[in-house]
Amino acid sequence: VTPILSVEDCILFGVYKVMELHEKDATGDDIYPPLWNLAPENLLNFLVKDNKIIINAWNYQERLGLYKSLLNSSAKYFTAFGYQNFGNILWGLPLQHGWQFRTGRLADPSNKTSCGYENGDLLCISVRSWWSCMNYYLAIIPFLGAVEAGLFGQLQYEIEILPPEERTTDFCYSVADCRSRIPNLMNAWKAYFEVTKSPATFSSFRLDDALCLMWRAHVASIAYALPKFHNSLKYLSDPEANFGEDWANAVDFIAATHFSTDLLTTNNFQVFLPQRMLVVGDAVPFISDFSPQQNRVLLSLSALYKANKITGMNPTYKCLYSIDIINLFSLSIPFFIQTQIFYIK
Numbered sequence: 602v603t604p605i606l607s608v609e610d611c612i613l614f615g616v617y618k619v620m621e622l623h624e625k626d627a628t629g630d631d632i633y634p635p636l637w638n639l640a641p642e643n644l645l646n647f648l649v650k651d652n653k654i655i656i657n658a659w660n661y662q663e664r665l666g667l668y669k670s671l672l673n674s675s676a677k678y679f680t681a682f683g684y685q686n687f688g689n690i691l692w693g694l695p696l697q698h699g700w701q702f703r704t705g706r707l708a709d710p711s712n713k714t715s716c717g718y719e720n721g722d723l724l725c726i727s728v729r730s731w732w733s734c735m736n737y738y739l740a741i742i743p744f745l746g747a748v749e750a751g752l753f754g755q756l757q758y759e760i761e762i763l764p765p766e767e768r769t770t771d772f773c774y775s776v777a778d779c780r781s782r783i784p785n786l787m788n789a790w791k792a793y794f795e796v797t798k799s800p801a802t803f804s805s806f807r808l809d810d811a812l813c814l815m816w817r818a819h820v821a822s823i824a825y826a827l828p829k830f831h832n833s834l835k836y837l838s839d840p841e842a843n844f845g846e847d848w849a850n851a852v853d854f855i856a857a858t859h860f861s862t863d864l865l866t867t868n869n870f871q872v873f874l875p876q877r878m879l880v881v882g883d884a885v886p887f888i889s890d891f892s893p894q895q896n897r898v899l900l901s902l903s904a905l906y907k908a909n910k911i912t913g914m915n916p917t918y919k920c921l922y923s924i925d926i927i928n929l930f931s932l933s934i935p936f937f938i939q940t941q942i943f944y945i946k
Contacts, residue, residue, distance in 0.1 A: 632868050634665060634699025641666030643673060644753060644760075653761045658741050659733075661702050661724045667744045668695035674752050678797045682808060683863065690808070690815055693862025694739055700871050705878055706732040710836035728765035731833035731845055737772060738822040742783070745776050746790025746818070752798055771829060786825055789818035809859055816856035823849050840879035847902040850909055873898040 640662055641647055647666065648655040657663045672691055682688025701707050707726045708717025715721020717730070726733045741762055747753065748760055762774040773779035780787050793814040827849055834842040860866075873894050885903060886896035 632864060634668075634695045635703050636662055636665065637669070637695075637699070640669045643670050644756070644758075649758060652758055654756075654758045655761050655763065657763045658737065659726045659728065659763065659765050661698075661707060661726055664726065664736075664740050665695060665698060667740055668698065671744060671747055671752070674747070675794075675797060687864040688808075689864070690812060690862045691743075692864040693867045694743065696864070696867045696871060698736055698740065700874060701732050701736060704876060706730065707736075728767050729833065729836055731830055731837060731842075734768075734771070734830045734833055735823065735826050735845075735849070738786070738826040739819065741772070742779060742786055742822060743790045743793075743818070745773075745779050746787055747794045749776050749780070749787065750791045750794035750798065752794050783825065786818075786821055789814075789821045793818050808861070812859040812861060815862070816859060820853055820856050823852055838879060838881050838883075840881065840883040840885075843903065844875065844879050844899065847899075847906040850906045851902050853909075854905065875899065 644654050647663065656667065658667075668691070672686060672689055672695070675689060675691060676686040679686060679689040705717070707730050709715075709725075709727035709729050710731075711729050713729075714727065716725035716727040717723065728734065745760070745762075748756070760775060762772075764772065764774060773782045776787075793811070796814055797811055834845060837845065860870075873892075875891065875895060877890075879888075886893075886900040888896055888899075891899070
């Protein structure tokens with residue numbers, strides 16, 4: 602007998618099957634992140650002072666504006682993949698950021714400040730939030746990588762990112778600063794933007810090539826940030842902390858499939874993520890105010906993390922399985938959770 606699917610393959614396949622069977626009709630205004638229309642459209646919409654563009658990365662609207670600038674500046678490279686820039690694979694980043702904001706994951710989890718709360722500074726992003734610190738490396742670093750790659754052309758002003766009030770040494774704040782401190786990570790994001798904007802590849806742009814580079818940089822960002830902010834998990838409830846680690850772990854497997862992070866696909870995906878932070882007493886898959894699909898996806902992510910930890914596997918292979926194998930099965934997630942291996946006899 603020859604094994605063709607590991608337990609990780611089976612669980613992740615189950616997640617995709619649920620998403621496939623219960624696709625969200627994402628055609629309304631809610632497909633955009635919260636406050637999208639209010640976010641800065643381009644770099645000159647940020648504060649310009651002393652010949653510098655000053656960006657407060659600890660304000661939700663301004664961090665969202667970085668994503669908006671990236672999408673607007675790269676739109677011309679994705680015209681072949683959908684109207685209104687819907688096919689741009691950078692949509693996954695602001696949509697994930699928007700989900701974090703909407704569900705309260707960017708607020709101060711220690712409750713020692715009013716940062717991120719409706720009765721305080723709603724747009725504040727807390728440096729004590731594990732989610733917000735992880736997201737920094739999926740927002741500011743991609744942005745600075747794009748600046749270095751020339752996505753915005755020749756800028757007449759220097760870019761300066763404002764530091765948080767705490768943990769200032771955990772972050773970098775300019776192209777030069779980040780280049781000196783995290784060169785490999787900067788290289789990964791720069792490589793993505795150089796390929797997408799290269800005149801040599803413009804006429805023969807291959808979406809899968811771009812997805813490969815984008816996910817490679819995405820995984821590198823998480824791999825770098827995860828140990829750095831592990832201590833921040835202490836501010837979260839055990840269920841929420843476990844979910845955070847499960848989600849970070851799952852990215853490796855999602856990346857291996859070259860999952861397309863365009864606007865509509867990402868929206869269809871995110872409907873299965875928790876609509877609030879998990880609290881003490883939440884027991885997957887029996888959370889009463891979560892849909893059956895949300896409970897199943899959470900259970901699958903947990904099982905994937907445990908299987909990955911037990912086996913010591915952390916795959917970087919290009920694709921977990923071909924689309925032909927996916928089409929052969931129409932089984933539900935509970936079966937995949939119980940299954941350890943498929944065999945061809």
